[in-house]
Amino acid sequence: MERPNTRFEGLRSFDIDKVAAAAGEDPDVLRMENLDTDLAPPPAAVEATRAAVGEARGNSWLPFTGLPELRAAIAADLERRSGRRYDPGAEVVVTSGGTSGVLPALFAVSEPGDTVVLTDPTYAGLLQRTRLAGARPHLVPLVPDAAGWRLDRDALRAAEAARPAALVLMSPSMPSGCVLDEDDWTAVAELCERTGAALVYDAAMERILYDGSPRLHPCRFDGLAERTLIIGSMSKEYRMIGWRIGYVAGPRPLLARVAQAVIYNTTVASGFAQLGAVAALTDPAGGGVAEAAAEYRRRHDTVLAQLAGLPVVPAGGGWSCLVDARPLGLTAPDLSARLLAHGRVAATPMTAWGERVAPHYVRLVYSREPVERLAGLRARFDAAIKGA
Template identity: 70%
Template sequence: MRPNSRFAQVQPFDIDKVASAAGADPDVLRLENLDTDVPPPPVAVAATRRSLEEGTGNSWLPFTGLPVLCEAIAAELRARTGIDYDPLRQICVTSGGTSAVMPVLLATTEPGEPVVLTDPTYAGLLQRVRLSGARPHLVPLRVEGGLWRLDREALGQVPAAAALLLMSPSMPSGVVLDREDWEAVARVCERTGAYLIYDAAMERIVFDGHPRISPCQVDGLAERTIIIGSMSKEYRMIGWRIGWVAGPADIMSRIMVATIYNTTVASGYHQYGAAAALTDPAGAGVAEAAAEYQARHDTVLAQLDGLPVVRAGGGWSVLVDAEAMGLTAADLSARLLERGRIAATPMTAWGEDVAPRYVRLVYSAEPVERLSDLRARFTAALG
């Protein structure tokens, strides 16, 4: 093949390799992938089925999202941020949240410009920065008091940036950024002229009473923030592949062009299902699902008490420090599968200095009952 510089630094996912090695053995704990057994909202299923039966979603148009969904997203964002987004000019529907990342990067960065992310971060964010031609600048997360915390000192030393690409709670660590973190982000954005690209896919899946703080509520960030949302995590609608982007009207005009020329349009059938979930008076089960994920998270930590597992502030996963146990992350992942019948992914492609020493344990698809022998499985793996 001819060389292609876009792929020079891109690292492959290991999730599919671990999943393939695990096969279909029902005894294996599936802690490698962000699927979930918590069902999607019944109203979303009913609306999607109705759209299929009636054929209402069988269209190429409108390219940037059905009005009913864009209006539902605008109402959702108004409740979360206090900001009124114009459904036509400031919201664009995408084929899942991660599919929104590349159009946003193409609209906000030039080749070679730095984009700030945390280490660890979601590999789908980090590798897309590289594919876009921008350059990742990784700011470490530190373990303090048993929790992940943003290294604000390192963040404050960022010399230049086109954008900061951040999640809260973040995959894979579950770090939840507090107001002081977002204020530090605002200072960097002000100093460098950067956009904040905020992946809000898990914003309401928080534990232990952590306050949910939208960066749009912090002085200086609302006019710089581009929000990426998704139906996959909070609403458990992974297969729908519906996400969105919302932000200032001027930059959204470019993002819409990039989105249209990338995927043309998200599934119309699924957009009706997403709109039904977002407007469900009962809340689409988001709070109940978050409580279930916390119960699973707490079970994992109780089972692995005494091992180097870092408590998450929210999300669907925790990280275990393989190097603290005298192993590489790849070795621990292999042992967990071969000896403990646990499928878990090494964080090789999820950072630079911090992430590669960790293995991720995802609890979104395994109920508390299945997690109750996690310690015994770890003991078998490490023995």
């Protein structure tokens, strides 16, 4: 007989795999449901990984916290981004993809029953892992307007009453593409100072910014560096999805807890993939990050131009934007189903990505589809809305 398990109460399905399965292998379908990308990984990373396959250094359990050269490369990259110098040996741990660092980070900064603040919408992997850690999500709305999404700072300040143990934030955020500005981060720093809360910052898309979006790092704001755990990934900025290499970095006392949780969960990330990540992070060409961000901006602008007049919210960065189903007289699951059935567009409803805001939206991911194919998006939408 199955025993009850409260960790799974309130957990919701991603739905991405369901949409992908329904789309099948039809080449006519626009694949806008998932964060795969057709942009190639850095050639230097591919070459280094191939060279490492079968070599002893790439086929080892040790060290459990990651190869020293990779931790050093991550620390150097973080110093450029954040202005803070991290000790590679004690303040950086390598993980099997960025998302596998989320639970260890939550274990390090929260207890079961604690309140953790996230945004609505937010990446479902952050929200559902918060629940799996036994914490209670407190969702602060992101508010859409013609310019994009903005953080409801009044609601953020009001979260003080919940005495949060931690805030879990991402900028640019998935799935909205919301980019937090200086006033947002100042409000975050003030809330953390007043409550003693830690910050878990998902930096996976930090440099996928569009023109005009602020290039800010939370650790540059007073009081945040000593209470922030940074979760990074090679998957998004460097397009190295299959490598499954990420990291967590932060102050030594917190990182010691994270490292224990990582070791006793996944033990170690792939050795040859780690060596590929070193090549990407130290690539004199920058790993193609700037060029990829510019291409994603072109695709974003194409989507917005195609859907002019429809309830699509602009993004400030990232790989996706959101469409509100309500003005179309539909629910998000209905719009998703119609887009696939009548428009041949695979797009995921944001049912599991929030509580009050996200479930009304469908996400359009443009990381896998070139501008030429996106140029037919309006006709597909019109067919879906008409249901014919």
